[in-house]
Amino acid sequence: MGRFITTTLAGAALALICSQAQADQLEDIKQDGEIVVGVKQDYKPWGYLTSDGELAGLEIDLARDVAERLGVELELVPVVASNRMQFLSQGRIDLIIATMGDNEDRREVVGMIQPNYYAGGTNVLAPKSVGLEEWSDLDGRDVCALQGSYYNKRVTQLYGPNLVAFAGIPEVTSALQNGNCVAFLYDNTWIESQLASDEQWADYEMPFETEDPQAWSIAVPLEELDGPYGQKMSEIVTDWHKTGFLIERNEANGIAPSPFLQEMHEKLK
Structure with a gap:
């Protein structure tokens, strides 16, 4: 009986320690008075550098809203697809808001927050003269x-x-415009935005039917997903x-x- 009680108490103590550890990051952010968010700086208009060298865009707006809701200052750190999860796992950033598709492989590395906040699919940007159909x-x-885009492997295997x-x-x-490749494989949301707003792409098109729609997620460290920090981010989204x-x-x-945003609004309003 004594061994059972000791084991039970040890288990309870361990659970308490784990709970406190999970709460640490949210509390640390509040105590430090700052949250560090990884964002894109080359994905206009979701995250980009203005002519004044300032970061702007939809996801920058979201990062600012998170900081405001937590009552802390905001530090923005530019990330790319190949390093954003690494930065989060290493503690160099507290949060990812960087056009990141939600899939099972990534869920094993970082804490994907539910509900998802956006959605996109796969297509290409190509010169009209190439004649892709x-x-x-x-x-x-x-x-x-x-590098690091989730659709690279799928498209290579299929096509x-x-x-x-x-x-x-x-x-x-630059490589695309110099003729080093016939197309740029990327997210349809970015391609559509560029074709609609940037004259440099006047002779380009998005020729295919968009495939493999995938929701985007903001992300916290994996160990924080089910703790107070992950729960708070879920409440915000x-x-x-x-x-x-x-x-x-x-x-x-x-x-x-x-359509994804409208559907989620109708579902949750």
């Missing part, structure tokens, strides 16, 4: 892509392009949908209406 037209051809991967969008778009804040900021940033 079907996904199968990519077979055996050089296609530019971003057989030779992917030429780069770390950032400026490098990719839920409120973004419920109040229509995401729809309002989407429109304010000049982004076309999102």
Whole structure:
């Protein structure tokens, strides 16, 4: 009986320690008076650098709202697809808000917050002169892509392009415009935004039917997902949908209406 009591007390103590550890990050953020958020700086209009060198965009608005709700200052750290999860796991940032698709592989590395806050799919940006019509037209051809994008493996397996991967969008778009690849494999949301607003893409198109729709998630460290920090972020995202804040900021940033945002608003309002 004594051993059972001792074991039980030890288990309870361990549970208390784990609970306190989970609460540490949210409390640390509040005590430090600052939250560090990883964002894109090359994904206009979700996250980009203005002519004044300031970060702006829809996801920057979301990061500012998180900081305001927590009553802390905001530090923004530029990230790319290939390093954002690493930065979070290493403690270099507290939160990811960086056009990150939610999938099972990533859920094993970082804490994907539910509900999701946005959604996109896979397509390509290509010169009209190339004449791409079907996904199968990519077979055996050089296609530019971003390192770490979730759709790279799928598209390679299905359609057989030779992917030429780069770390950032400026490098990719430069290669595309220099004719080093026939298309840029990327998220349809970014492509549609560029075609609608940037004259440099007047001779380009998004030729395919968008495939593999995937929801986006903000992310906390994996060990924080079910603790107070993860729960707080889930409450914030839920409120973004419920109040229509995401729809309002989407429109304010000049982004076309999102069926996903409308559906989530109707569901949660």
